[in-house]
Amino acid sequence: MKKKLLVIGAVAAGTSAAAKARRVDPELEIKVLAESEYISYGSCGIPYFIGGLVASKEKLLVRSIEDFAHQSIEIKNLCKATEINLSEQKVKFWNLSQNHIFEEYYDKLIIATGARPTSFDWPGLNKKGIFTLRTINDGANIKEYLRLNKSARVLIVGAGYIGLEMAENFSALGFQVTLVERESQVAPSMDPDMALIIQEHLEQKGIEVLVNQEIKEFEGGETVTAALTSSGVIPADFVLLSIGVRPNSELAADAGVQLGAGHAIKVNSRMETNIDGVYAAGDCATTTNLITGEDVYIPMGTTANKQGRVAGENAAGGSAAFKGVLGTGIARVFDLEISRTGMTEKECREKGIKFTSHTVKSRTAALPGYAGDAWIKIIADEQTRRILGGQIAGHCGAGKRIDIIATAITLKAGLDDIFDADLAYSPPFSPVWDPVLVALNQFK
Amino acid sequence: MKKKLLVIGAVAAGTSAAAKARRVDPELEIKVLAESEYISYGSCGIPYFIGGLVASKEKLLVRSIEDFAHQSIEIKNLCKATEINLSEQKVKFWNLSQNHIFEEYYDKLIIATGARPTSFDWPGLNKKGIFTLRTINDGANIKEYLRLNKSARVLIVGAGYIGLEMAENFSALGFQVTLVERESQVAPSMDPDMALIIQEHLEQKGIEVLVNQEIKEFEGGETVTAALTSSGVIPADFVLLSIGVRPNSELAADAGVQLGAGHAIKVNSRMETNIDGVYAAGDCATTTNLITGEDVYIPMGTTANKQGRVAGENAAGGSAAFKGVLGTGIARVFDLEISRTGMTEKECREKGIKFTSHTVKSRTAALPGYAGDAWIKIIADEQTRRILGGQIAGHCGAGKRIDIIATAITLKAGLDDIFDADLAYSPPFSPVWDPVLVALNQFK
Numbered sequence: 001m002k003k004k005l006l007v008i009g010a011v012a013a014g015t016s017a018a019a020k021a022r023r024v025d026p027e028l029e030i031k032v033l034a035e036s037e038y039i040s041y042g043s044c045g046i047p048y049f050i051g052g053l054v055a056s057k058e059k060l061l062v063r064s065i066e067d068f069a070h071q072s073i074e075i076k077n078l079c080k081a082t083e084i085n086l087s088e089q090k091v092k093f094w095n096l097s098q099n100h101i102f103e104e105y106y107d108k109l110i111i112a113t114g115a116r117p118t119s120f121d122w123p124g125l126n127k128k129g130i131f132t133l134r135t136i137n138d139g140a141n142i143k144e145y146l147r148l149n150k151s152a153r154v155l156i157v158g159a160g161y162i163g164l165e166m167a168e169n170f171s172a173l174g175f176q177v178t179l180v181e182r183e184s185q186v187a188p189s190m191d192p193d194m195a196l197i198i199q200e201h202l203e204q205k206g207i208e209v210l211v212n213q214e215i216k217e218f219e220g221g222e223t224v225t226a227a228l229t230s231s232g233v234i235p236a237d238f239v240l241l242s243i244g245v246r247p248n249s250e251l252a253a254d255a256g257v258q259l260g261a262g263h264a265i266k267v268n269s270r271m272e273t274n275i276d277g278v279y280a281a282g283d284c285a286t287t288t289n290l291i292t293g294e295d296v297y298i299p300m301g302t303t304a305n306k307q308g309r310v311a312g313e314n315a316a317g318g319s320a321a322f323k324g325v326l327g328t329g330i331a332r333v334f335d336l337e338i339s340r341t342g343m344t345e346k347e348c349r350e351k352g353i354k355f356t357s358h359t360v361k362s363r364t365a366a367l368p369g370y371a372g373d374a375w376i377k378i379i380a381d382e383q384t385r386r387i388l389g390g391q392i393a394g395h396c397g398a399g400k401r402i403d404i405i406a407t408a409i410t411l412k413a414g415l416d417d418i419f420d421a422d423l424a425y426s427p428p429f430s431p432v433w434d435p436v437l438v439a440l441n442q443f444k
Numbered sequence: 445m446k447k448k449l450l451v452i453g454a455v456a457a458g459t460s461a462a463a464k465a466r467r468v469d470p471e472l473e474i475k476v477l478a479e480s481e482y483i484s485y486g487s488c489g490i491p492y493f494i495g496g497l498v499a500s501k502e503k504l505l506v507r508s509i510e511d512f513a514h515q516s517i518e519i520k521n522l523c524k525a526t527e528i529n530l531s532e533q534k535v536k537f538w539n540l541s542q543n544h545i546f547e548e549y550y551d552k553l554i555i556a557t558g559a560r561p562t563s564f565d566w567p568g569l570n571k572k573g574i575f576t577l578r579t580i581n582d583g584a585n586i587k588e589y590l591r592l593n594k595s596a597r598v599l600i601v602g603a604g605y606i607g608l609e610m611a612e613n614f615s616a617l618g619f620q621v622t623l624v625e626r627e628s629q630v631a632p633s634m635d636p637d638m639a640l641i642i643q644e645h646l647e648q649k650g651i652e653v654l655v656n657q658e659i660k661e662f663e664g665g666e667t668v669t670a671a672l673t674s675s676g677v678i679p680a681d682f683v684l685l686s687i688g689v690r691p692n693s694e695l696a697a698d699a700g701v702q703l704g705a706g707h708a709i710k711v712n713s714r715m716e717t718n719i720d721g722v723y724a725a726g727d728c729a730t731t732t733n734l735i736t737g738e739d740v741y742i743p744m745g746t747t748a749n750k751q752g753r754v755a756g757e758n759a760a761g762g763s764a765a766f767k768g769v770l771g772t773g774i775a776r777v778f779d780l781e782i783s784r785t786g787m788t789e790k791e792c793r794e795k796g797i798k799f800t801s802h803t804v805k806s807r808t809a810a811l812p813g814y815a816g817d818a819w820i821k822i823i824a825d826e827q828t829r830r831i832l833g834g835q836i837a838g839h840c841g842a843g844k845r846i847d848i849i850a851t852a853i854t855l856k857a858g859l860d861d862i863f864d865a866d867l868a869y870s871p872p873f874s875p876v877w878d879p880v881l882v883a884l885n886q887f888k
Binding site: 012042044045048053054055059161165290300301302303305306322323324325326327328329330331332337339341366367368369397399400401402403404406407408410411413417418420421422423424425426427428429430432433434436 | 605876
């Protein structure tokens, strides 16, 4: 009899897993449970769908149910898994369209249940006009609300990547935007010196930025009219909460699957959980920090795709591994590109690592009209001179230079290995010394 | 008594050397002989000066004679070195403004005499309207000629980086452009499959591309009217020869300094020649191919700056080394960015290296309006799986991704070390799998 792979979740990791499993084993029976009607979409594009650069939600979809059917992968959408029975190798799920509970046997199980916005218990949180942003439906709901309601003052709570991207997108829609952050800086995954550059750029673009402010309560009648913070009242008729996510790991934990960092499902490099034949991948799973070797929870779209592929390959009888992450991230914030990889100064201090760092201001290119400012920060181990991290803020062409540093860290490079690397130069693309080399040369 | 450093040449390598020497030794006497009135300029910007994107030749200048004077570096411009006397440690030079020969003693000598266009003996080469492009004055002369003469049909001979960049720039000026290349493809430093993508793009942009054509003769009266090639007649009232350069190494060779690859001055990683106290750097000097370890001649602006700095540091009593190059290059060709690093298939075959390669067509980004095609080619050693080379052709954001591959090769990475590297992803910058990772994953 044919073996059956069951996948719970059908956004990034789940669909990557199913597609890879099919390529590895053409005979395998593959079923995927999808909670939403939307499957296989690019979550990271949702801010641009709200802002209008992505014309419709359909443009966010990568592959359709029919595409998967052609590969003999059955996607059961509007089916929400409600229980995993590890001993019987069965998953119970609620078919939302039939409003009925079914169950499905599996030989191998891949859990790709994703994550959801962190919840808080602020008074007034249930008022109209307060949204989180995670799924394609969240994006559609926000768009519809903004179409139907005359919002003018938008408050974004949380100045991470999504908060920063939404500041740009709400601003493009003509709203007056306030960005409030609990920590002492925007972009909390970067160091304060870089965050200040980002904050100044936001302010130049007309965004009001308030740091060190805890949300206490939302005010208003049926609809939100203001947020009360630790420092005062912020009027707002639309609120976006972008305050991080937590993994959807309860289903797995309740069944007896072990959790790890950040309450995510603990996996090894093969995406195996502690239960034989059960894998996890994507925003519900842990990964490894390539520098410290620690189990970490850093949910990212790229990681979800990579982990999904590895889980699918292994579940189908192949052999693959995903080594881990550097926490690389990039975002566009108006005309500024910001990116980071590896460890920040803050993280080095937390880990007790003695570091040395330099930040330089250089240019993205030599050709007038193509050149903008680029700030590059590099952090290295003080003793070994091994490169530990990089951070960039700059104009067009700056951000993806972080990949040079990410590649170097992946290969365990020391500062002295690449300070004179033969990087590409021509006036539209770079100054004669690439900004990354300028930064590296500060350590000489 | 103070020691004296004499530098011959004041464009990229010479000025980098002088500036670095000053930082290393504040006491050193430093003199620089500059043949032209223009010093310290970015040669690679000259095509854009002709095309108009760089508004004036002054915009190409990096530092002025006065800037150097402030650092106590004496630049003697319009002074052409005519003889090096190694035994007496003296350089004779012709002061062009005084029309007189002087000589200068040195304790240390840095030769940074650059390169000049390769010369051919085609009949008709002395006709008006035929130009080469190397110096700032070449650029100014071309601009002035085009202003005064009603040229309409431009012929570019040689489809390397400069030829390709000039195709764009002449086209922007409204000329009808024909590009003729002796080899069987444009961009001879890349493989034929990538060259075809470039050629198709050129043709889409209205450039007539003729490959496999040897120039035989230039026709016309006083002024050129056509080129006669191995296959026919190409009408042209303006001709740009961009057929490579050769090093200005005769002055050094005549004095007894040893030459190496491509008749360039042979240097080690410290930029030392075979003569004690005599250094060479930039387009007149050799360098090391980081993959093969061979002495090579690959004149590039970036290399000139790096070698100049190393020569300056060592001549001033410091200790620095330049490890070598990968032949990394990048150019913009209309809407296409092209780049390469390391070894091509052609070069692997010449060296007898068994290789494996994959070319993929991916996208530069995920966000509509920001995404264009990107072709990525990666070449690796068949046995060791060590990455040997990369080539890219693609739209905005594609070209500089070559730096990821250049960094990997510098660090002697194998394919399996970075196929799942944590590169930066966000829809305006990349698909969820960066095109470089897509290419690397073909080898699995």
